[in-house]
Amino acid sequence: MTVYLVGLAALCLASLLAATLSDRYRLLGAALVGVAGSLAALVGAGRVLLTGHPVALHTGAVLPLTGVDLSLDPLGALFVAVTAVVGLAALCYSVGYGAHATPGRTATAMLPAFLATLLLVPAAASVATFLIAWELMALTSLLALLGEHRQGPAIRDAAQWYAAMTHIGAAAILLGLVLLATQVGSQSFAAIDAHHRQVPAPLASVAFVLVLVGFASKAGAVPFHVWLPRAHPEAPSPVSALMSGAMVNLGVYGIVRVGEGLLGGGELWWWLVVVALGIASAFFGALHAAASSDIKRLLAYSTVDNMGLILIGVGAAGALAADGQRFLAALVLLAALFHLVNHALFKGSLFLGAGALQHATGTRDLDHLGGLARRMPATAVLFGIGALSISALPGLNGFASEWLLLEGLLHGFTSHSAITEAALLAGVAALAVTGGLTATAFVKALGVGFLGMPRTERASEAHEVGPSMLAGTALLAAGCVVVGIVPGIALPILDHAVSSALAGGPPRALRSGIGLDLASLSGAVDPALVVVGLLGALVVARGALLLVPRSAELRRPRRAAAWGCGGDTQVPRSEITATSFAEPLQRVFADVLRPDHDLEVTHAAESRYVPEAITFRQRLDDATERAFYQPVITAVAGWGRLARRVPNGSVHRYLAFGFVALVLVLVVLA
Amino acid sequence: MSSHPAFDVAELAAGVVLAGAVLALWRKDLRALIPILALQGAALSALAAVLAVSDGNLGLGVVAGVVLLAKGGVVPGLLARVVRADPGSRETAPLVNVPASLVAAGALVVLSYLVAGRITALAPDRLTRLVPLGLATVLVGFFVLVTRRKAVSQIVGLLLVDNGIALVAFLLTAGVPLLVELGASFDLLLVVAMLQVLATTIRARFGHVDLDQLRELHD
Numbered sequence: 001m002t003v004y005l006v007g008l009a010a011l012c013l014a015s016l017l018a019a020t021l022s023d024r025y026r027l028l029g030a031a032l033v034g035v036a037g038s039l040a041a042l043v044g045a046g047r048v049l050l051t052g053h054p055v056a057l058h059t060g061a062v063l064p065l066t067g068v069d070l071s072l073d074p075l076g077a078l079f080v081a082v083t084a085v086v087g088l089a090a091l092c093y094s095v096g097y098g099a100h101a102t103p104g105r106t107a108t109a110m111l112p113a114f115l116a117t118l119l120l121v122p123a124a125a126s127v128a129t130f131l132i133a134w135e136l137m138a139l140t141s142l143l144a145l146l147g148e149h150r151q152g153p154a155i156r157d158a159a160q161w162y163a164a165m166t167h168i169g170a171a172a173i174l175l176g177l178v179l180l181a182t183q184v185g186s187q188s189f190a191a192i193d194a195h196h197r198q199v200p201a202p203l204a205s206v207a208f209v210l211v212l213v214g215f216a217s218k219a220g221a222v223p224f225h226v227w228l229p230r231a232h233p234e235a236p237s238p239v240s241a242l243m244s245g246a247m248v249n250l251g252v253y254g255i256v257r258v259g260e261g262l263l264g265g266g267e268l269w270w271w272l273v274v275v276a277l278g279i280a281s282a283f284f285g286a287l288h289a290a291a292s293s294d295i296k297r298l299l300a301y302s303t304v305d306n307m308g309l310i311l312i313g314v315g316a317a318g319a320l321a322a323d324g325q326r327f328l329a330a331l332v333l334l335a336a337l338f339h340l341v342n343h344a345l346f347k348g349s350l351f352l353g354a355g356a357l358q359h360a361t362g363t364r365d366l367d368h369l370g371g372l373a374r375r376m377p378a379t380a381v382l383f384g385i386g387a388l389s390i391s392a393l394p395g396l397n398g399f400a401s402e403w404l405l406l407e408g409l410l411h412g413f414t415s416h417s418a419i420t421e422a423a424l425l426a427g428v429a430a431l432a433v434t435g436g437l438t439a440t441a442f443v444k445a446l447g448v449g450f451l452g453m454p455r456t457e458r459a460s461e462a463h464e465v466g467p468s469m470l471a472g473t474a475l476l477a478a479g480c481v482v483v484g485i486v487p488g489i490a491l492p493i494l495d496h497a498v499s500s501a502l503a504g505g506p507p508r509a510l511r512s513g514i515g516l517d518l519a520s521l522s523g524a525v526d527p528a529l530v531v532v533g534l535l536g537a538l539v540v541a542r543g544a545l546l547l548v549p550r551s552a553e554l555r556r557p558r559r560a561a562a563w564g565c566g567g568d569t570q571v572p573r574s575e576i577t578a579t580s581f582a583e584p585l586q587r588v589f590a591d592v593l594r595p596d597h598d599l600e601v602t603h604a605a606e607s608r609y610v611p612e613a614i615t616f617r618q619r620l621d622d623a624t625e626r627a628f629y630q631p632v633i634t635a636v637a638g639w640g641r642l643a644r645r646v647p648n649g650s651v652h653r654y655l656a657f658g659f660v661a662l663v664l665v666l667v668v669l670a
Numbered sequence: 671m672s673s674h675p676a677f678d679v680a681e682l683a684a685g686v687v688l689a690g691a692v693l694a695l696w697r698k699d700l701r702a703l704i705p706i707l708a709l710q711g712a713a714l715s716a717l718a719a720v721l722a723v724s725d726g727n728l729g730l731g732v733v734a735g736v737v738l739l740a741k742g743g744v745v746p747g748l749l750a751r752v753v754r755a756d757p758g759s760r761e762t763a764p765l766v767n768v769p770a771s772l773v774a775a776g777a778l779v780v781l782s783y784l785v786a787g788r789i790t791a792l793a794p795d796r797l798t799r800l801v802p803l804g805l806a807t808v809l810v811g812f813f814v815l816v817t818r819r820k821a822v823s824q825i826v827g828l829l830l831v832d833n834g835i836a837l838v839a840f841l842l843t844a845g846v847p848l849l850v851e852l853g854a855s856f857d858l859l860l861v862v863a864m865l866q867v868l869a870t871t872i873r874a875r876f877g878h879v880d881l882d883q884l885r886e887l888h889d
Contacts, residue, residue, distance in 0.1 A: 655816045659813065659815070659816045662809075669788070670781065670787075
């Protein structure tokens with residue numbers, strides 16, 4: 001606990017340094033102290049994870065009336081560790097990211113502060129502490145998001161959406177947790193956990209639904225995700241990585257902590273709702289990711305997708321536990337948490353890689369990129385690792401957790417309740433569909449962004465980014481590879497987390513080893529063997545090629561066709577773009593994506609049959625936003641206009657307000 | 671505070687202040703408002719002087735002088751200059767017409783008697799029983815502020831509110847400390863001077879001093 005607290009203190013110090021040091025040392029000083037702080041937090045959390053013994057601390061010194069209750073159990077420590085790793089990479093990365101145009105003091109100071117609050121939330125062990133940590137997180141993340149606000153109005157718009165959504169969510173969580181605390185008569189999590197049976201079932205359901213709304217909005221689950229595709233792209237890239245790799249996780253943490261922990265599992269339908277949220281998010285997120293041409297927006301929607309997969313796992317685990325299938329529940333929850341860890345690693349590295357692209361070319365639009373693999377080879381390799389991981393290819397970490405999740409869901413068909421089985425089946429289908437869509441999205445990101453020819457001058461003038469940025473990205477990418485090849489190393493840690501999350505300490509779901517082996521169910525995979533086999537096959541194939549004598553046909557010199565249409569005169573404009581790559585998908589899912597095309601043809605002055613320029617613009621609407629949010633916004637704006645009629649500028653009316661209020665008060669007094 | 675004449679003077683002064691407020695509500699001619707304010711100032715000053723004599727309080731005596739100078743002399747003088755700059759200006763169409771205003775004033779007086787009951791119950795004597803008159807002056811002054819259109823009427827409304835407050839202060843606490851009264855009087859002078867300049871500027875700019883037509887300024 002001490003090491004963890006030292007880490008938090010170091011991050012606060014880093015924030016302070018960033019706010020006070022001179023421009024020259026600001027970034028470096030904050031990053032160095034911040035990296036030390038994240039390492040300390042990682043060590044503190046790692047000790048809890050490896051031993052499985054929770055540590056706790058209560059101090060009355062910080063907050064009046066309630067004091068601060070902190071406790072790190074393996075579940076919380078898992079989230080602290082994940083956050084610390086992503087934070088480490090993001091802080092390292094921020095040195096190079098801010099080197100050219102040094103960001104303002106607030107922006108620099110908010111990154112370590114945001115990280116500190118992210119590390120604090122999973123350790124909170126009472127309602128008051130949790131809510132304060134949560135609010136602090138909302139506030140610092142909002143300020144961190146506004147880091148580059150001078151670059152355009154889109155950031156302010158994103159910040160408004162984010163602020164509104166996060167505060168609605170926080171209000172729902174506040175109501176839910178306070179309801180529980182008043183029913184139990186104590187605000188400490190341990191007391192609520194011990195006496196949750198005192199809470200009448202309907203009230204427990206109300207509390208769960210309230211916290212679910214709050215946490216789902218933080219996790220970016222459809223339909224509460226609207227802030228996410230706005231905020232993640234507009235934030236500075238280290239902040240995007242933290243938001244997507246660490247902050248959204250805390251939504252999942254909240255659902256597991258309150259649903260499985262404080263409320264002891266609750267009722268079946270709660271978890272079916274979670275599964276439904278997960279399926280909607282996975283499908284919707286993957287589809288929009290496949291259709292987006294803004295690379296950070298694509299990544300943001302893919303976060304929605306992955307959070308959906310994790311929620312499917314969490315919900316399925318809850319449903320299976322409510323069915324009494326504790327073993328399977330533990331397996332599925334482990335898979336979900338594993339995917340969460342992996343998502344943090346690959347999405348963190350992808351966001352940092354996308355930041356490098358933006359840094360080098362000044363644009364996030366894939367249609368303006370291309371050919372970057374030759375100009376930024378290291379970034380291309382790191383981004384490629386992330387893209388292959390997220391597409392769940394064997395040998396990388398995304399495969400390990402998605403395989404485990406799929407196995408868990410499939411084995412769940414032995415459940416006793418038909419509705420659970422149906423939910424699991426839908427989950428499997430969602431996993432399959434999103435797997436394909438995610439692969440499409442990242443083939444597009446990698447292919448259009450890094451391969452082919454540069455489409456614009458900026459892309460052709462791109463240069464490799466600095467070593468600190470590469471180091472930050474590489475740290476996370478290395479994690480993807482290591483966990484991908486030997487997923488077994490993560491299992492003991494995840495086991496501790498799962499057994500502290502599910503009440504009653506279920507049996508270990510997996511046999512320890514370097515691969516994944518379901519202990520008592522049939523099913524095992526060893527990615528290390530797959531990788532060795534694939535590499536071996538490659539070597540053999542290359543060797544075989546050497547042996548084959550080259551035919552005379554191949555040795556003969558080639559000639560280009562006279563008019564150049566034979567393919568040798570490839571120009572950037574004839575290459576496939578991100579928009580055109582996604583076009584068939586957009587046609588198929590036009591009802592969900594609702595693409596809005598705008599085609600403008602300018603004719604040459606001489607003849608109107610000769611087009612001079614063709615401008616094509618396309619905007620994708622978010623269907624949920626139009627269905628759920630626009631009516632509310634319109635109504636609120638309407639009320640606002642009505643209210644504006646009251647103060648019409650007449651001095652007499654303003655005076656009359658005061659006079660009438662005074663007279664009314666006097667009448668009440670009399 | 672033992673002699674009966676002192677009480678008589680106090681009652682008379684309080685009555686004059688309230689009557690002045692109601693008169694200000696009644697008269698449409700802006701020129702007629704000036705002597706009313708001067709009379710109110712004199713009445714307040716007389717009240718302070720009587721209290722000073724009966725209590726043997728020198729500070730209160732000075733306050734009486736200051737009040738006479740400020741509320742009885744300088745402020746009405748300043749207002750008179752505003753009115754003189756625009757002769758024949760009348761409060762032609764108040765937002766609430768005069769008969770209705772008088773009825774409302776009656777209701778406000780009743781209300782202040784109801785409210786002040788609690789205050790007088792704390793220390794019932796002949797002086798505190800006059801507090802409702804002060805409260806009523808405040809309310810009527812506020813009512814003038816709300817319903818009258820001309821800038822001068824607004825200033826008058828503000829002064830009526832201030833006079834009412836001063837009256838209540840004298841009656842309840844036997845006068846505020848000298849320093850506070852000096853400060854308050856000085857503030858009031860400044861406000862009136864500023865409003866005078868403002869009213870003159872508005873007239874120069876827009877050709878009228880009708881505040882109701884200035885609503886284009888909002889936002």
